Amino acid sequence: xxxxxxxxxxxxxxxxxxxxxxxxxxxxxxxxxxxxxxxxxxxxxxxxxxxxxxxxxxxxxxxxxxxxxxxxxxxxxxxxxxxxxxxxxxxxxxxxxxxxxxxxxxxxxxxxxxxxxxxxxxxxxxxxxxxxxxxxxxxxxxxxxxxxxxxxxxxxxxxxxxxxxxxxxxxxxxxxxxxxxxxxxxxxxxxxxxxxxxxxxxx
Numbered sequence: 001x002x003x004x005x006x007x008x009x010x011x012x013x014x015x016x017x018x019x020x021x022x023x024x025x026x027x028x029x030x031x032x033x034x035x036x037x038x039x040x041x042x043x044x045x046x047x048x049x050x051x052x053x054x055x056x057x058x059x060x061x062x063x064x065x066x067x068x069x070x071x072x073x074x075x076x077x078x079x080x081x082x083x084x085x086x087x088x089x090x091x092x093x094x095x096x097x098x099x100x101x102x103x104x105x106x107x108x109x110x111x112x113x114x115x116x117x118x119x120x121x122x123x124x125x126x127x128x129x130x131x132x133x134x135x136x137x138x139x140x141x142x143x144x145x146x147x148x149x150x151x152x153x154x155x156x157x158x159x160x161x162x163x164x165x166x167x168x169x170x171x172x173x174x175x176x177x178x179x180x181x182x183x184x185x186x187x188x189x190x191x192x193x194x195x196x197x198x199x200x201x202x203x
Contacts, residue, residue, distance in 0.1 A: 041099055043080040049073035051080075051100050071125045076103040087112070107179070111186040119189065120182055123147070127178065135178075139163060139188040150181045158188070 045051045054060060063069040077100040084092035084101060087110045104120070106112055112120060119137060126135045136146035143163040145156060151173040154165045 041080075046077050046079070046103075047074050048077060048100065051077055066129060068122070068125055071129075072121070075121070077101060078103045107183070109183065111183050113186070116182075116186045119185055123178070123182060127175070132173075137185045137189050141188075145185065145188075147178060147181055150184070151177060156184070156188075 040053045040055060042051055042053055049060075061069075063073075080100070082101050083095055084098065085106075086092055087106050087108055102117070102121075104117075123135045126132060133146075133148055135148070136144055138144050139156075141158075141161050141163055143156070145165075149165060152171050153167045153169045155168045157164050157166055
């Protein structure tokens with residue numbers, strides 16, 4: 001009988017605690033409204049820099065005009081709520097993990113994946129800022145493949161881990177040919193290697 005009484009008292013105490021700390025609906029509503037009014041996402045903006053607002057008490061790091069960092073911040077985004085589309089025009093299976101999508105066409109060949117997007121953006125930055133001679137990436141084997149040599153007609157001959165370059169075609173410095181060059185890089189450049197180099201570049 002004593003054990004039953006103890007259990008009943010214990011249950012009453014638990015009930016009082018639950019009732020005492022039961023969330024007030026009005027308080028929850030006010031909290032949600034407070035969070036909404038301080039949202040860090042600007043749904044009407046169309047660049048990386050303006051899509052994300054600066055939290056109170058913080059400020060953006062200043063980068064020089066024309067720098068790669070500034071180029072990335074001002075990269076154009078699609079309108080808020082746009083869906084992620086795969087290279088074959090199908091919808092990506094998960095649409096709840098992004099706040100913005102780069103406004104950049106994706107090749108239908110399916111080669112541009114993961115770090116390839118960073119490779120493309122980096123090469124386009126160098127192209128647009130008249131630094132074409134700096135466009136170049138390492139193959140997974142470690143061999144460097146430059147855009148300039150590719151534009152001059154040199155192509156890699158790959159045999160195992162050995163890579164040699166030979167002039168096999170005419171000069172072509174066009175933007176269209178640069179995307180063919182990038183397709184080659186996508187195929188033979190290691191993603192992890194480039195991500196490490198990218199992070200070093202941003203520091």
